[in-house]
Amino acid sequence: MVGGGALVRKPASPVGPLALLHRPVPEPPSSLRRGPLREGAWRSPLRSERTATLLGMWVGVAFAVCFATGLLSHLIQNPPSWFGWPSRPVNLYRVTQGLHVISGFAAIPLLLAKLWTVYPKLFEWPPVRSLLHAIGRLSLLVLVGSAIFQLVTGVLNVARWYVVMPFFFTTAHYWTAWIAIGAILVHVGSKLAIIRIGLSEPAAAEPPAAAVAGGLTRRSFLTAVAATSGVVALTTAGQTVPALSGITVFGQRDPRLGLQGLPVNKSAASAGVLETAVDPTHRITLDGPRPQQLSLAVLRSLPQHTVRLPITCVEGWSATADWTGIRMADLLDMMGLPEDAEVTVESLQESGLYRASVLAPPHSRDPLTLLALRLNGADLHIDHGYPARLIAPNRPGVLQTKWVSRVRAL
Amino acid sequence: MGVEGAGLVTSTRDAHPDGATGVTLSGPPEPAPSPYRWAWYLPGLVAVGWGGYGLLTAPMGPEPVKWIIFLAVGIAAHDLLLAPIAVGAGLLLARLVPAVVRAPAQVGLIGTGIAVVAGFSLVLGRGVSADVPSALPFNYAGRVAVLVALLWVAMAGWAVVRIVRSSRISADQPE
Numbered sequence: 001m002v003g004g005g006a007l008v009r010k011p012a013s014p015v016g017p018l019a020l021l022h023r024p025v026p027e028p029p030s031s032l033r034r035g036p037l038r039e040g041a042w043r044s045p046l047r048s049e050r051t052a053t054l055l056g057m058w059v060g061v062a063f064a065v066c067f068a069t070g071l072l073s074h075l076i077q078n079p080p081s082w083f084g085w086p087s088r089p090v091n092l093y094r095v096t097q098g099l100h101v102i103s104g105f106a107a108i109p110l111l112l113a114k115l116w117t118v119y120p121k122l123f124e125w126p127p128v129r130s131l132l133h134a135i136g137r138l139s140l141l142v143l144v145g146s147a148i149f150q151l152v153t154g155v156l157n158v159a160r161w162y163v164v165m166p167f168f169f170t171t172a173h174y175w176t177a178w179i180a181i182g183a184i185l186v187h188v189g190s191k192l193a194i195i196r197i198g199l200s201e202p203a204a205a206e207p208p209a210a211a212v213a214g215g216l217t218r219r220s221f222l223t224a225v226a227a228t229s230g231v232v233a234l235t236t237a238g239q240t241v242p243a244l245s246g247i248t249v250f251g252q253r254d255p256r257l258g259l260q261g262l263p264v265n266k267s268a269a270s271a272g273v274l275e276t277a278v279d280p281t282h283r284i285t286l287d288g289p290r291p292q293q294l295s296l297a298v299l300r301s302l303p304q305h306t307v308r309l310p311i312t313c314v315e316g317w318s319a320t321a322d323w324t325g326i327r328m329a330d331l332l333d334m335m336g337l338p339e340d341a342e343v344t345v346e347s348l349q350e351s352g353l354y355r356a357s358v359l360a361p362p363h364s365r366d367p368l369t370l371l372a373l374r375l376n377g378a379d380l381h382i383d384h385g386y387p388a389r390l391i392a393p394n395r396p397g398v399l400q401t402k403w404v405s406r407v408r409a410l
Numbered sequence: 411m412g413v414e415g416a417g418l419v420t421s422t423r424d425a426h427p428d429g430a431t432g433v434t435l436s437g438p439p440e441p442a443p444s445p446y447r448w449a450w451y452l453p454g455l456v457a458v459g460w461g462g463y464g465l466l467t468a469p470m471g472p473e474p475v476k477w478i479i480f481l482a483v484g485i486a487a488h489d490l491l492l493a494p495i496a497v498g499a500g501l502l503l504a505r506l507v508p509a510v511v512r513a514p515a516q517v518g519l520i521g522t523g524i525a526v527v528a529g530f531s532l533v534l535g536r537g538v539s540a541d542v543p544s545a546l547p548f549n550y551a552g553r554v555a556v557l558v559a560l561l562w563v564a565m566a567g568w569a570v571v572r573i574v575r576s577s578r579i580s581a582d583q584p585e
Binding site: 160 | 434451460461464471479481485508528534
């Protein structure tokens with residue numbers, strides 16, 4: 001131990017099969033220890049247990065927020081029987097999904113700084129000390145790989161650059177999130193003793209000024225990383241927080257820009273409904289105990305209500321608009337459905353994962369849930385779902401079915 | 411714990427059971443693993459296993475080979491490209507930039523690097539579609555450039571402050 005004076009307790013050696021894991025393996029010839037493998041090759045005084053621990057904690061918090069909000073979004077879209085999601089407050093999903101993307105972008109500088117801090121460990125000598133050590137090192141591939149995977153695929157999704165991902169983004173991102181968060185937990189467990197050292201080191205324990213030589217101190221390095229993360233978060237948040245949209249750098253949308261003052265995620269052309277949606281013979285089918293077909297003229301003659309609700313995309317952007325249409329509760333009553341009925345709202349779109357969505361209580365009976373015909377005072381633009389679309393409070397945009405063709409009782 | 415170069419070591423540590431220890435970032439031998447590590451290992455391993463199971467069995471899940479290749483490319487891109495660039499930039503900076511302005515230059519480089527990494531896919535604009543003009547509506551290259559420019563202006567200001575302070579300290583030194 002550098003500096004001497006430390007007391008080292010040597011525990012009993014493992015026995016049985018465990019001994020094989022711990023048995024030292026021969027060290028490679030020292031002539032191979034060159035370049036970054038040399039002793040003393042890594043001399044930056046910024047790297048320390050405290051730096052690594054604090055950065056690791058920040059990365060852990062960012063990934064935990066990402067994981068929790070991402071898991072929530074997944075559960076809302078694929079609800080198991082035990083899961084319930086409220087319809088109020090109307091902006092809750094907007095907050096959680098906005099936070100998901102913001103914390104993901106904010107994690108980029110934190111993860112890169114953490115990896116830079118521990119980069120010399122990649123060149124530790126000997127490369128393998130025992131079988132257990134080898135397993136530990138290989139497990140880091142899962143940790144680092146899955147963490148980078150999550151941030152890269154998340155950024156590519158925001159940039160809508162799907163062709164470089166040789167898989168369906170949503171599935172790969174969701175399941176890899178479990179691997180990433182699990183690998184983080186395992187890593188924390190394996191580093192508990194070092195984390196204790198890092199946290200017990202006095203904050204004032206800086207390297208001598210001569211070692212820093214005019215460069216950043218550990219504290220100022222950490223401050224710079226935190227500030228960079230904060231700036232990235234602020235310049236991403238504009239797609240969720242309209243007041244910040246003017247300084248957006250890393251966001252996908254300006255909530256103020258789009259047809260009828262609202263962004264569009266999927267166009268009528270890409271959904272293949274350009275002709276069917278404007279067909280004057282189009283009828284919306286109510287498929288329940290009292291089946292009926294309603295033309296747009298009939299829908300317009302029903303009691304209309306205007307609500308102010310956000311549309312929130314799973315990509316983190318959200319925007320508020322005024323929607324006018326028929327309360328879904330009124331339609332369900334027309335269909336002769338009980339209060340607790342669930343329905344499927346289907347689109348004219350003939351294929352696609354999001355061509356239909358299940359509408360269940362409390363959203364189905366919430367007075368804010370509409371079959372909307374108008375947006376911000378005008379008929380829906382076809383890209384917003386003309387002639388009619390679903391809009392419900394506190395629900396992902398992919399579940400706000402556009403170009404509605406049928407409401408079917410389940 | 412010991413601070414590199416300061417030689418202050420006061421803690422008591424357990425050695426690794428096999429006695430073959432690595433070293434920590436600041437030099438001392440790694441301590442023995444915590445007895446509480448399994449409280450983290452168990453949920454962590456369950457989560458990793460659940461994620462792996464999901465990747466292999468979920469409808470529309472990725473082909474394992476493609477997933478592994480993507481993962482490996484990400485690791486390689488960091489370990490063989492980004493990290494060496496960062497380390498090399500740090501070495502060059504230490505050699506070429508005067509000590510008095512080294513810290514602002516370091517922060518400028520950190521911020522610039524992050525802006526490039528976080529913004530490159532938006533700047534390239536491969537996801538832009540005439541079909542959905544409200545998606546990716548900004549001039550991302552311009553916005554990243556402005557952000558980086560503002561950062562360097564701030565760092566230039568900090569550098570000036572450090573130069574002035576340094577010259578004052580020099581002037582106050584006794585002959």
